[in-house]
Structures are given as structure tokens and as C-alpha cells.
Amino acid sequence: MxxxxxxxxxxxxxxxxxxxxxxxVAEGECAPGDRLPPARDLAQxxxxxxxxxxxxxxxxxxxxxLEFRRGRGVTVADGADTRSALLERVRELxxxxxxxxxxxxxxxxxxxxxx
Numbered sequence: 001m002x003x004x005x006x007x008x009x010x011x012x013x014x015x016x017x018x019x020x021x022x023x024x025v026a027e028g029e030c031a032p033g034d035r036l037p038p039a040r041d042l043a044q045x046x047x048x049x050x051x052x053x054x055x056x057x058x059x060x061x062x063x064x065x066l067e068f069r070r071g072r073g074v075t076v077a078d079g080a081d082t083r084s085a086l087l088e089r090v091r092e093l094x095x096x097x098x099x100x101x102x103x104x105x106x107x108x109x110x111x112x113x114x115x
Contacts, residue, residue: 005046013048017056025065025076026085036066036074063087 003020005013024030036042039057043050057074060066065080065087077083097107 003042003046005048013052014055014059017042017046017048017053018059021056021060022065022088025080026088030076032076032078032080034076035072036076038073 003017003024005016005020009016011019021030021036030036036057037045039053040050043053046053057066057068061068061074064077064083067075067077069075093107094104097103102110
């Protein structure tokens with residue numbers, strides 16, 4: 001799994017880490033059941049602190065994209081590929097809405113009114 005961070009990105013590093021892993025899952029680079037490299041190895045490859053990587057991975061665990069299992073490391077959760085792709089599209093929708101002056105509540109209203 002080849003992950004890259006954009007140093008010009010204004011987002012916090014842990015969000016960039018989560019986004020990079022989320023993208024890898026959505027694009028099929030990591031399939032459900034695949035084991036991720038240890039956080040220390042990911043941190044070294046990305047040039048960030050291991051705690052930064054762990055914070056990003058915990059966020060993905062909370063979203064249901066990753067599973068943490070003692071003794072087995074971090075694996076991609078079943079159904080994570082579709083969930084990850086959908087979450088990425090939702091984030092893009094929220095960002096596009098914000099650029100156009102719409103808040104999250106406005107977007108929810110639009111979605112609820114959609115056929």
C-alpha cells in the first residue's frame with residue numbers, strides 16, 4: 001500500500017492519513033480482510049509521528065472502515081470498500097456545499113426532499 005501526504009494541504013496530518021487510507025480502500029488497493037502495515041511502519045514511510053498515524057486509524061475504526069484486533073493488527077472491515085467510497089463522496093458533497101454557501105443542515109434538507 002503506497003500512501004502519500006500532501007504537505008501543502010491545510011488539513012491536520014491525522015485527517016490526511018485517514019483520507020489516504022480511506023482512498024486506498026475505496027480504490028480497491030486494500031480489500032476487506034487485508035491487514036495494514038504496523039502504524040510505526042506507516043509513520044516512517046509517511047514521515048510523521050506514529051501517534052499521528054494511530055489517530056487517523058482510530059478515526060477510520062470509528063467510521064467502521066477498519067477493525068483493530070489484538071494480536072492480528074489492523075485489518076480492513078467487511079463492506080469497508082463501499083462504505084469508504086460513500087463517505088468520501090459525502091465529504092466531497094459537504095465541501096462543495098460549503099463552497100457554495102450551504103451548511104450541513106441545508107444539505108440534509110435537500111437530501112430528504114430528493115426523490
